[in-house]
Amino acid sequence: MLNNVVRSVAAGLCVVVPLFLLALAWRPLTHGHPAHLVLLGAVAVIGVALAWWAPPWLAAVLAVVLLAPAVYLQPFAATQDTGDETVLRPEGPVRAGLVFHPGARVDHRAYLPLLRRVSEQGFLVVVVKEPLNIALLSGDTAPLRASHPEVPVWAVGGHSLGGVAASGDVLADPSVRGLVLWASYPTGDLSGRAGLTAWSIHGGRDGFTTPQDIAESRSRLPADTRFAEIPGAVHAFFGDYGDQPGDGVPAVSRAEAQDEIVEQTVAALEAVAQ
Structure with missing residues (x-):
């Protein structure tokens, strides 16, 4: 009897x-x-x-093992209805392109308000829909770039773990000319990558990618990398998905921080387009 109850509970939880x-x-x-x-x-x-x-005992254990990653991977949802485009086009000629990787477990739509503002300055932006919202699972993004032959030069970028994935794109494809990191840093060594325009944009009060993390990443980036700190900004200000548990305490408004993030990103892409 008890065995059947355990089985029923395990099966029920895996459905409910x-x-x-x-x-x-x-x-x-x-x-x-x-x-x-x-x-x-x-x-x-x-x-x-x-x-x-x-x-029965194994069924209970397996139910926990199956459910734990499903619960952990629950995404941070966009806080506003932003549409769900993955390709953002400027009205005029395309000056450069940006493939953008969202942060881990973050709804890709949370980045659209900022990236639309970037696109309006003459840049085509392709936002990657990551499998399970984990950027490292996205695979090779070269086909995304190849599908837009109208783009004269490409940069890649991303937020948090998305920036790590973007750094992998740079290592894999020498034709990528720009790297735009939002609260992120590379795990591989890009210091010897010739012809790469790299910008590291980060928050001064980020609780996840701290200023110390950024400082320690300098040796893995080209010597002429531009480092832009957004004073008072936190990790979650790089998207519109609300607060993130474990983040720092901001000392600036989200709107002010995002204005600066957009400005610095546009400047980075303008440098790539030159």
């Missing part, structure tokens, strides 16, 4: 929890990469199957 997560983040999940919906479906199907196949 994914449904709850889907309802809780309906818009970011249905507008993002389909891998997240596949994950939730797989958790339900596999969890129910294992609950009735495995011994």
Whole structure:
């Protein structure tokens, strides 16, 4: 009797929890990469199957193992209805292009308000829909760039973990001429990368990518990298997805910080376009 109860609870949780997560983040999940919906479906199907196949104690353990990543990967949703475009085009001629990787577990739509303002200055921006909202899973972005032959020169960029992925794009493709890091730094060594225009834009009160982290990243970037600190800004100010637990305490408004982030990003792309 007890065994059946344990099995029923394990199976029920593997169905109810994914449904709850889907309802809780309906818009970011249905507008993002389909891998997240596949994950939730797989958790339900596999969890129910294992609950009735495995011994009760193992079924309970497996239910936790399956559900933990699904809960952890729940995205930070955009705080406003921004649309869900992934290609932002300027009205006039395209001066340069930017492939942008969102931060880990962040709805890609949270970056559209800032990136639209960047695009309006003459830049085509392609926002990557990351599998499970994890930039390192996006794979090679060269096909995205190749699909826009009208772009004369490309930069890549990203926020937080997205910046790490962008740095990987630079290492993989010597044709990329610019790197724009938002509260991020490379894990690989780009210091010897000739012809790369690199900008590191970061917040002075960031609780995740701290000013010390940025200082320590200098040796991995080209010597002429431009470092721009946004005084008083925190990690979550680089997008519109609300507050992020563990972040720093801001000393400036989100709007003021984002004005400076946009200005510095436009300046970076203008340098790439020269």
